Amino acid sequence: MRGAQNLMASSRPWIERIGGRSEARTLSSARVLPFVTALLAGLIFVADTFTSLEIAVAVFYVVVVLLSAIFARPRGVIVFSFGCVVLTVASYFLTPGGDIQAGLINTFISIVAIGSTTFLVLRNQSAQLAADDARTQLAHISRVTTLGELAASIAHEVNQPLGAIVTNGNATVRWLSIDPPNLHEAIKTLGYIVEDADRASQIIARLRRLTRRAPAMAVPVDVNDAIREITSLMQHEFRRHRIVLQLSLSDALPRARGDRVQVQQVVLNLLLNAVEAVTAVGDRSRELTIATALEDAKHVCVSVTDTGPGIEASVAERMFDAFYTTKPDGMGIGLAVTRSIVEAHGGRIQVKPNSPQGTTIQFTIPVARGVLPQ
Amino acid sequence: MNAPKQNSLVVVIDDDPSIRRALDSLLRSVGLDVRTFVSVEEFERNTLPDMPTCLVLDIRMPGMSGLDFQRKLAGADRPFPIIFITGHGDIPMTVQAMKAGAIEFLAKPFRDQDLLEAIQAGLETDRTRRAELADLHELRARLSSLTPREREVMSHVATGRLNKQIAADLDVSEITIKVCRGQVMRKMQAVSFADLVRMADRLGVTLTDDH
Numbered sequence: 001m002r003g004a005q006n007l008m009a010s011s012r013p014w015i016e017r018i019g020g021r022s023e024a025r026t027l028s029s030a031r032v033l034p035f036v037t038a039l040l041a042g043l044i045f046v047a048d049t050f051t052s053l054e055i056a057v058a059v060f061y062v063v064v065v066l067l068s069a070i071f072a073r074p075r076g077v078i079v080f081s082f083g084c085v086v087l088t089v090a091s092y093f094l095t096p097g098g099d100i101q102a103g104l105i106n107t108f109i110s111i112v113a114i115g116s117t118t119f120l121v122l123r124n125q126s127a128q129l130a131a132d133d134a135r136t137q138l139a140h141i142s143r144v145t146t147l148g149e150l151a152a153s154i155a156h157e158v159n160q161p162l163g164a165i166v167t168n169g170n171a172t173v174r175w176l177s178i179d180p181p182n183l184h185e186a187i188k189t190l191g192y193i194v195e196d197a198d199r200a201s202q203i204i205a206r207l208r209r210l211t212r213r214a215p216a217m218a219v220p221v222d223v224n225d226a227i228r229e230i231t232s233l234m235q236h237e238f239r240r241h242r243i244v245l246q247l248s249l250s251d252a253l254p255r256a257r258g259d260r261v262q263v264q265q266v267v268l269n270l271l272l273n274a275v276e277a278v279t280a281v282g283d284r285s286r287e288l289t290i291a292t293a294l295e296d297a298k299h300v301c302v303s304v305t306d307t308g309p310g311i312e313a314s315v316a317e318r319m320f321d322a323f324y325t326t327k328p329d330g331m332g333i334g335l336a337v338t339r340s341i342v343e344a345h346g347g348r349i350q351v352k353p354n355s356p357q358g359t360t361i362q363f364t365i366p367v368a369r370g371v372l373p374q
Numbered sequence: 375m376n377a378p379k380q381n382s383l384v385v386v387i388d389d390d391p392s393i394r395r396a397l398d399s400l401l402r403s404v405g406l407d408v409r410t411f412v413s414v415e416e417f418e419r420n421t422l423p424d425m426p427t428c429l430v431l432d433i434r435m436p437g438m439s440g441l442d443f444q445r446k447l448a449g450a451d452r453p454f455p456i457i458f459i460t461g462h463g464d465i466p467m468t469v470q471a472m473k474a475g476a477i478e479f480l481a482k483p484f485r486d487q488d489l490l491e492a493i494q495a496g497l498e499t500d501r502t503r504r505a506e507l508a509d510l511h512e513l514r515a516r517l518s519s520l521t522p523r524e525r526e527v528m529s530h531v532a533t534g535r536l537n538k539q540i541a542a543d544l545d546v547s548e549i550t551i552k553v554c555r556g557q558v559m560r561k562m563q564a565v566s567f568a569d570l571v572r573m574a575d576r577l578g579v580t581l582t583d584d585h
Contacts, residue, residue, distance in 0.1 A: 160390050167400050171396065185399065
């Protein structure tokens with residue numbers, strides 16, 4: 001059964017969900033594998049039927065079951081394994097010659113092999129599924145906690161347009177109470193109100209998307225756009241600490257394959273980490289840079305650079321470990337979740353020191369399937 | 375609040391575009407001249423017309439903060455009155471700002487009337503300051519029209535010394551001092567002796583010689 005586990009580990013059955021796989025599945029394997037599997041079942045059937053009953057070719061059906069686990073969900077695996085059992089029994093009756101008793105025993109052994117393989121595959125699949133769910137939940141809890149810390153900032157972000165609306169409303173009243181009323185200015189100011197209200201509701205919508213608890217789905221994500229949304233929620237956090245944020249987003253960035261909210265969570269965690277780093281230095285210029293680039297044509301690379309005091313090598317090694325923290329009130333969850341998200345997306349995260357000072361943390365996410373770099 | 379426009383300017387510095395244009399509309403709707411800037415740095419790059427001016431600014435901004443700017447302005451030659459706006463009641467900051475001479479500290483969302491009244495107060499403060507400054511300039515010009523001897527006499531007179539004493543100090547006749555004193559009164563356009571003393575006080579004219 002070692003083989004089955006290896007197959008499971010290297011290749012996940014439910015492609016749409018973000019899981020522990022390290023490689024995005026290629027286009028060819030996704031489409032071809034079911035046919036290959038069916039063809040293999042056919043070949044085994046023919047071989048089993050035309051060899052004598054003493055030869056237990058049907059045992060090889062376990063390979064069919066294992067292959068089906070790569071592309072099929074549990075129900076599909078059951079269908080394949082049931083088919084294999086039917087074919088095994090059919091071969092027993094169709095095989096022209098051989099010892100009937102030996103044939104009966106061989107058929108029985110094959111069916112047991114197919115059945116137990118199926119059982120283990122299904123158990124493995126459900127364990128993976130549970131692990132995915134746990135990871136999604138942990139990511140969700142960590143995200144909500146982080147947003148809780150940002151609550152004051154987010155409230156301020158909503159308050160800005162609301163304050164502007166109140167002022168605009170007052171201004172409109174005044175434009176209309178002048179004699180004669182200045183309709184042109186009043187209408188213009190009403191237009192501002194509509195825009196500001198829209199801005200406020202967009203902030204709420206972004207927040208709701210971030211707090212929603214949904215299974216992580218791999219879809220094409222516009223990483224630049226996702227970053228802009230996060231930084232817009234953090235504006236006040238930057239103002240509060242008098243940090244200048246530079247966005248250096250690549251124009252020709254293909255969409256990445258991943259879960260938008262989780263990608264945003266990674267960006268959020270890295271930015272908050274960087275905010276903390278730069279506020280640790282006194283009056284030196286507090287600058288953060290977030291940059292995107294296409295790396296080796298297959299990965300979107302996002303880097304967050306700060307002008308903080310830098311990270312010691314011993315800390316850099318452990319900073320992504322769970323429960324490792326340098327903060328007195330920290331839990332050591334944020335960056336651990338960050339790494340698990342990046343790795344579940346098939347990307348990598350690394351820390352580099354900066355000269356003359358500061359740190360760069362960068363992560364990669366694979367480019368979405370079928371999306372070519374422009 | 376109607377027709378308060380007496381050749382004055384309100385400067386709004388806020389990095390949020392929504393707030394900027396809202397304040398711009400509100401202030402223009404009551405007839406004020408407004409100029410808006412994204413940051414203190416942008417404000418400093420521009421030269422303002424020379425007229426009574428009042429600043430409305432957000433206390434927290436990227437780059438130079440409102441409080442730093444206030445400190446900097448206080449040392450400059452145009453110490454504009456400042457009205458601070460803040461998104462959250464930050465008490466230590468409020469105290470600091472008010473101590474440093476802010477006109478008003480408004481928490482968002484504020485009543486427009488409060489802001490407009492604060493602006494009027496701010497413009498009035500600046501107008502008074504400017505008038506005083508203009509007076510001082512005028513007085514300085516008059517002072518510079520005095521001859522060194524007249525100036526010397528003025529400093530003695532201002533400290534309340536009698537003509538006789540001054541004559542003895544300067545080793546000239548009392549008549550000379552009297553004439554000189556008349557010249558000082560005329561050139562300084564002082565209507566009375568008390569007026570001259572007050573002018574000397576404002577100009578900081580004191581006995582500078584060996585007495």
